[in-house]
Amino acid sequence: MHYLEFEKPLAEIEGKASELRAMAAANKEMDVSAEAAALDKKSADMLRDLYKDLSPWRKCLVARHPDRPHCKDYIEALFTEYTPLAGDRNFADDHAVMGGLARLDDRPVMVIGQEKGFDTKTRIERNFGMARPEGYRKAIRLMELADRFNIPVVTLVDTPGAYPGKGAEERGQSEAIARATQKCLQIGVPLVSVIIGEGGSGGAVAFATANRLAMLEHSVYSVISPEGCASILWKDAEKMREAAESLRLTAQDLRKLGVIDRIIDEPLGGAQRDRAAAIEAVGRTLSAMLKELDGKDRAGLIAHRRQKFLDMGSTGLAA
Amino acid sequence: MNWISNFVRPKINSLFSRREVPENLWSKCDDCGTMLFHRELSENLNVCTSCGHHMALPPRERFAALFDGGIFTEIKVPRPLADPLHFRDQKKYPDRMRAAQKATNEAEAMLAAEGEMGGTPIVAAAQDFRFMGGSMGMYVGNAIIAAAERAVKLGRPLILFSAAGGARMQEGILSLMQMPRSTVAVEMLKEAGLPYIVVLTHPTTGGVTASYAMLGDVQIAEPNALICFAGPRVIEQTIREKLPEGFQRAEYLLDHGMLDRVTHRLELRDELITITRMLMNQPPAVRGTLPAPDPAALAEAAVTPVAADAAVAPDQGESRGGKAAPDARTPEKGKKDEAGAKPAKSAGSGK
Ligand SMILES: [Zn+2]
Numbered sequence: 101m102h103y104l105e106f107e108k109p110l111a112e113i114e115g116k117a118s119e120l121r122a123m124a125a126a127n128k129e130m131d132v133s134a135e136a137a138a139l140d141k142k143s144a145d146m147l148r149d150l151y152k153d154l155s156p157w158r159k160c161l162v163a164r165h166p167d168r169p170h171c172k173d174y175i176e177a178l179f180t181e182y183t184p185l186a187g188d189r190n191f192a193d194d195h196a197v198m199g200g201l202a203r204l205d206d207r208p209v210m211v212i213g214q215e216k217g218f219d220t221k222t223r224i225e226r227n228f229g230m231a232r233p234e235g236y237r238k239a240i241r242l243m244e245l246a247d248r249f250n251i252p253v254v255t256l257v258d259t260p261g262a263y264p265g266k267g268a269e270e271r272g273q274s275e276a277i278a279r280a281t282q283k284c285l286q287i288g289v290p291l292v293s294v295i296i297g298e299g300g301s302g303g304a305v306a307f308a309t310a311n312r313l314a315m316l317e318h319s320v321y322s323v324i325s326p327e328g329c330a331s332i333l334w335k336d337a338e339k340m341r342e343a344a345e346s347l348r349l350t351a352q353d354l355r356k357l358g359v360i361d362r363i364i365d366e367p368l369g370g371a372q373r374d375r376a377a378a379i380e381a382v383g384r385t386l387s388a389m390l391k392e393l394d395g396k397d398r399a400g401l402i403a404h405r406r407q408k409f410l411d412m413g414s415t416g417l418a419a
Numbered sequence: 420m421n422w423i424s425n426f427v428r429p430k431i432n433s434l435f436s437r438r439e440v441p442e443n444l445w446s447k448c449d450d451c452g453t454m455l456f457h458r459e460l461s462e463n464l465n466v467c468t469s470c471g472h473h474m475a476l477p478p479r480e481r482f483a484a485l486f487d488g489g490i491f492t493e494i495k496v497p498r499p500l501a502d503p504l505h506f507r508d509q510k511k512y513p514d515r516m517r518a519a520q521k522a523t524n525e526a527e528a529m530l531a532a533e534g535e536m537g538g539t540p541i542v543a544a545a546q547d548f549r550f551m552g553g554s555m556g557m558y559v560g561n562a563i564i565a566a567a568e569r570a571v572k573l574g575r576p577l578i579l580f581s582a583a584g585g586a587r588m589q590e591g592i593l594s595l596m597q598m599p600r601s602t603v604a605v606e607m608l609k610e611a612g613l614p615y616i617v618v619l620t621h622p623t624t625g626g627v628t629a630s631y632a633m634l635g636d637v638q639i640a641e642p643n644a645l646i647c648f649a650g651p652r653v654i655e656q657t658i659r660e661k662l663p664e665g666f667q668r669a670e671y672l673l674d675h676g677m678l679d680r681v682t683h684r685l686e687l688r689d690e691l692i693t694i695t696r697m698l699m700n701q702p703p704a705v706r707g708t709l710p711a712p713d714p715a716a717l718a719e720a721a722v723t724p725v726a727a728d729a730a731v732a733p734d735q736g737e738s739r740g741g742k743a744a745p746d747a748r749t750p751e752k753g754k755k756d757e758a759g760a761k762p763a764k765s766a767g768s769g770k
Contacts, residue, residue: 269666273629275629277630282602282606301595302629305599306629309598357593406603409603410600412596
């Protein structure tokens, strides 16, 4: 279990409880059950308190938690017959972007998402979930394929942002992102999306320009990272707490602003504490969102998406 | 205190300054450092007369030079909420806004207008880098949508001049949402079969580049303009190596296949006229300041676009490549240079 900085007191109590239990396991005469139970209660209370009202900055940390379920976990658990489709037919296959045909509730869908990796090796392979132009172009290709065969598109968003690299710029990072967003708006099939961790700027928009967009309770979606914003507006990257506050990047604020349609509750203590429950909740939401779009024809789906974005922002936080 | 210094001197100064300041004002070229005579610089559309460096050109000045006789009608842009997130950094957003409005005398970071350019009806939108770095917020999105809607209604091409550091951070997620919103505007034009031409000016970066500024049917950039998604500093920090000379500049992008053309500001207007008229299937523009064209050539030119098979037209475009307009179909051969020298006055009359 990886503890975040603000969870350190919790780590101490949970550590003590498991130490106690280990000692008791080694020494049959010892009865620690009452003591351990007291510690358990204490840690449970603390966990509830910590997560009851997470600050925006803490939400950023939870959203980036390394043990949080990632795109790959959701695909493996929720979809059947997942058949990865690779490459942009032009330059490379970007491993930061997963995608392919799969079934959700037996229904064929095209699932596309950003994958960050779970250890050093896979993180490097996946480039920490930061796609290059070929990743966006792969997504475009898969969306086109889905569109031609009338298959709904499901996207899972989890990226710090598009990769800021030399080659990525040379190969047209901005054009690739712009075209992916444009493709999201053009397809005549349902497009539903969930932000499962970090929705980092344009790199997220290129996947999340959807008919229905949900966010996990402790995920974030922002125009810029709080650290980046702090260093520009406060000239001090350490002001990330203030920046996170101002940016309104939490699921709760974004729901108020009308930018997202749903919030998916996470297990107590965040998705990383009960991965299976979090994955299941996302699955239920995906099915529900697709169901809501059943019966809309191609033109209706495109018009709905357009109107949604044209209307967006007109009401501010009052929405 | 004496009467001379307190009263007469200021009076004299103000008498002088009213007339003399515009004449005497010198500005320094950002690039070569040459002191440039203000009026000369502005007549040269803020292109350094010494080194050719393209300095920022505010939308109103750009439109004055772009539209025939400097005449254009502003397109009304719906005002968004003033401070949708109640954003607070070291300054309040409304205070930053007021300061920018005062400094620029503009309402926001984009100006949209309709009018004629070389007798060609167009809609144009231009971003104002002086206004909070041209940053894209709700207003800029609204301006692009308003311009596109107007273009669709009038059946005109949209020419957009981009200049921005990126998103308006003070509008947080709502600035990010201008990426899809502005893309909806591009879709409207596409659906209506109308040309959307983007002129990227220095600098065009971030979310602006990653949306409407990269979705033009024709992509033109001004020389040496910085055009990127991630800025060079961010990239250097990420990859920990020096970037090559000219990286992310207009010419570099042209070399990497990301642009159609890099065009000097003084040649831009003529080029835009040429391109839009061809895309709109209109006859070549006739320049009123030039001798009357040969009637035979004109007749041929007027007939050509109608007679031309749609399947043939793209080929003609391809084969001409970068070499631009003047050919048998343009009666005023060689006028390009002349017009280029005084773009503000060139290409006057209707077709
Ligand atoms: Zn100069």
